[in-house]
Amino acid sequence: MLFRQAGIFHADYSADRALFPIPADRWMIGILLLLALAAPIYMNTLYLSSYLLPWLIWTAGALGLNLILGWAGQFHLGYAAVMGIGAYAAVHATRAGIPWEIAIVLAGITASVIGSVFAFAALRVKGLYLALSTLALQFVMDWTISHVPAISGGTQATLQAPDIRLLGRAVTSDAGLYYVALVWCVLVTSFMLNLRRTALGRALVAVREKDYAAAVIGVNSFYFKLVAFATSSFIGGVSGAILIGTFYHAVTPEQFSVDVSIQALAMVIVGGLGSIIGSYFGAAFILLMPGVMNSFISWATTKFGFSLGIETLAHLPQAFYGALIIGFLLIEPLGLGKIYNNIRDYLLVWPFGYTKK
Amino acid sequence: MKLLSILAGLALALFNVVPAAAADPVRFALCYDLSKAYTFVTPQIAQAVRDYADLLNAKGGLEGHPIELIVQDHGNEPQRGIECYERLKREGVMVFDMLSTPVSRAVLPRIMKDGNILIQSLVGRGDAVDGNVFKWVFPIGPTYWGQAANDIEYIKQKSGGTLKGVKVAFFYIDYPFGQEPIGILKTLAQKEGFELQLVPYPLPGNDQASAWTQIRRLNPDWIVSWSLSNMHVIASREMKRNGISIEKYIAVNWLNEVDIKNIGPDVAKGLKRGTNVAGGSNQPLVQQIIKELYDKGKGNGDRKFTEDVYYNTGLAIYSIAFEGARLAIKNGGWPLTPDKIKAGLESLKNYDANGLIAPITVTAQDHGGGGKTRIEMWDGGKWVPQTDWIAGFQDDVWSVVKEQSADYAKSETQK
Known part of the structure; x- marks a missing residue:
């Protein structure tokens, strides 16, 4: 009903290759974009600056990780380190007087270069071995940052990030910072959407499915793995830089520690490997759910009048949160994105359930 | 369907956070790590603070205004600490305590920008004792x-x-x-x-x-x-x-x-x-709390924690914070503003936190108050x-402090 396919005819190639052939999808995207653009008008600043903004940036980061994990099928346990490289590069560049627009590109390039140099060594191995060597990237970065005062900013290991300036104008309002994050997230999303139908995207999928089979049909798997590492590191680096510029305003090593890498990985896995909408859901789930659970449980305790110790109150949400992750993955191992797709598939043929694929 | 439950949860959270009406109590936000790295100390400290607040409230609070504590878990994650700060800030809380070095560092830029009070005793950046640079940060006690x-x-x-x-x-x-x-x-x-x-x-x-x-x-x-x-x-x-x-x-x-x-x-x-603090439950304040609360079954946790030195640490930090707020009400009057609380804290003179620490004198220049240890x-x-x-x-300590805080001040001017 909603996703009506009747009457859609692909009369030429461009129509056939449209990103969203079904009008309902286009409508939904359009409405969501409008809602996103108008968010500063109807949403209070708390939700805008503390939930929506980090969610958008982390979605962009998760999409970058999804590129390497979901598309190219390569494990990456050091993604936070890559984002950290970008963040530090951008902060140092802006402190040195380089305009922020250029600094974030520099951040992306630095992350990309270091990420792919590491990939050179790491890509000689596969699977779990690769996972471990990327974990090494994380630890090497942690160590370097905390032991080189020139990078970390001295004993305090905190570098204040200068306010971001776009075309010479300082962006400090909540709405302004939100739009910066929104633009970046939309950019990455459209890149990923289009990646699916490019030669690069198809080559990556071929490598993911079986790298020597890909080699047989003429896809240089090492080259494409390297490209995947470089591209995803670029996205990660810029996302890290934007995270610092718009949200943290100061960069410290623990913002990009190994825990954060695991969280990023969880975003992609809970969201769904290779799923774009899944990255949105995954980032929301991993990033916002602990806080939501926290408020939900403290609300429930006051509502139903049972008193809990502060420690129980702190641990209970974690337990629920963990149970939720397991629950979702049991119901649908392919992640939240797949759950969305199941619903959509159901609605595609509704009310004619018997035509189910 | 599960998506619906997420949305329901989100919606509940939304309704949960209706800003409170103009409040009579003095409110303190304790955004603590109650579930990850700092759990070896946070339960005792939170318990001590709640006990002490109950004790003071029973005696009429701070110049007639009751103390309200908001304790929340941030799991030592900067992002959740910021969320805690941003939410409570909008609810009118002016004094924050993160008790975590990573989270204190993460909220510091916002504290400095918004002009709220950050109690940062025993954690966070040590150069924050330089009150000329870190106007809103109070790492009272020794660094x-x-x-x-x-x-x-x-x-x-x-x-x-x-x-x-x-x-x-x-x-x-x-x-x-x-x-x-x-x-x-x-x-x-x-x-x-x-x-x-x-x-x-x-x-x-x-x-x-x-x-x-x-x-x-x-x-x-x-x-x-x-x-x-x-x-x-x-x-x-x-x-x-x-x-x-x-x-x-x-x-x-x-x-x-x-x-x-x-x-x-x-x-x-x-x-x-x-x-930093005198330990043991033989301290007069601890004895008083045991008599007034634990003997009557009104303590905020396990009685054995009152033996813990971290319990006294919590009492010491909050003796200072509450005294600062009390002075702020006394000198500046109600309603409180961050400026008044700042002035209140900076007017602490020879204050020994109910005998738990060596007397400190906080000034606008020295936010540490010359904290001593033994x-x-x-x-x-x-x-x-x-x-x-x-x-x-x-x-020598101050020359290191000045050097570091000058570095911070420089990065501020670069903005």
Whole structure:
């Protein structure tokens, strides 16, 4: 009903290759974009600056990780380190007087270069071995940052990030910072959407499915793995830089520690490997759910009048949160994105359930 | 369907956070790490603060205004700490305490921009005692730098007034918390002519074997240890194994009765600790709390925590914070503003936090209040003070502070 396919005819190639052939999808995207653009008008600043903004940036980061994990099928346990490289590069560049627009590109390039140099060594191995060597990237970065005062900013290991300036104008309002994050997230999303139908995207999928089979049909798997590492590191680096510029305003090593890498990985896995909408859901789930659970449980305790110790109150949400992750993955191992797709598939043929694929 | 439940949860959260109406109470936000890295200290501190607030409220609160505490978990994650800050800030809370170095660092730029009060005792950046630069940050009490300098002062006293030829090993967990005192120790080593050896060991601190063989080879006269709780227990085991006397060991203040129990009260005899607060439940304030609350079954947690030194630490920090707020109401009147609370805290004079700390005098320049520490020794049954409350090498500590805070001030002007 909603996703009506009747009457859609692909009369030429461009129509056939449209990103969203079904009008309902286009409508939904359009409405969501409008809602996103108008968010500063109807949403209070708390939700805008503390939930929506980090969610958008982390979605962009998760999409970058999804590129390497979901598309190219390569494990990456050091993604936070890559984002950290970008963040530090951008902060140092802006402190040195380089305009922020250029600094974030520099951040992306630095992350990309270091990420792919590491990939050179790491890509000689596969699977779990690769996972471990990327974990090494994380630890090497942690160590370097905390032991080189020139990078970390001295004993305090905190570098204040200068306010971001776009075309010479300082962006400090909540709405302004939100739009910066929104633009970046939309950019990455459209890149990923289009990646699916490019030669690069198809080559990556071929490598993911079986790298020597890909080699047989003429896809240089090492080259494409390297490209995947470089591209995803670029996205990660810029996302890290934007995270610092718009949200943290100061960069410290623990913002990009190994825990954060695991969280990023969880975003992609809970969201769904290779799923774009899944990255949105995954980032929301991993990033916002602990806080939501926290408020939900403290609300429930006051509502139903049972008193809990502060420690129980702190641990209970974690337990629920963990149970939720397991629950979702049991119901649908392919992640939240797949759950969305199941619903959509159901609605595609509704009310004619018997035509189910 | 599950998506619906997420949305329902989100919706509930939305309704939950309706800003409170103009409130009569004085509100303090304790965004603590109650579930991850700082759990060795946060429960005791939170319990102490709640007990003390109850005690004061029973007596009429702060100049007639009751104290309201908001305790929330941030799991030591900067992002959730910021969320806690941003939410409570909009609900009209003006005093925040994160009790976590990473989270304090993460909210600091926002605190400085918004002009709210950040209580940052014992954690976060030490150079924040420079009130000229960090106008809104109050790390009341001694900094790690001051404490390290006092350890050296104690060693100097013990070595007959001179440190020439004395060998000191600085044994620390290799991340920013442990690395912090290195600068001041190096400065003092150069000035006083003692031999300083740095012995780092890696996170999470369970494997110290190589560090202790290194110490055995160096054979230092003293070991200054920057470690957290259970790491001290592991250190004591390694000391035993390497035949190093535990009497040489001077721990940072993060070592409590639980750790002593784990080391073994007899084995720990002679162990030294730098402390910020007077420990033990024989303190008048603790006695009063036990009488007024725990004996009547109204305590906010397990009674045995009142024995813990971290309990007294919580009492000390919040004696200061509440007193500052009280002075703010008394001098500035109701309603409170961050400016008034700042002025209140800065007017603390010779305040000893109900006898728990050495008297401090906070000024607009010195937000630490000249926090002092003392060295205590475990005699097998209790802690015995080895020194008075001291603040050694203040000039050197302040020159490090100034140097670092100038760096911060410079980065602010670059904005």
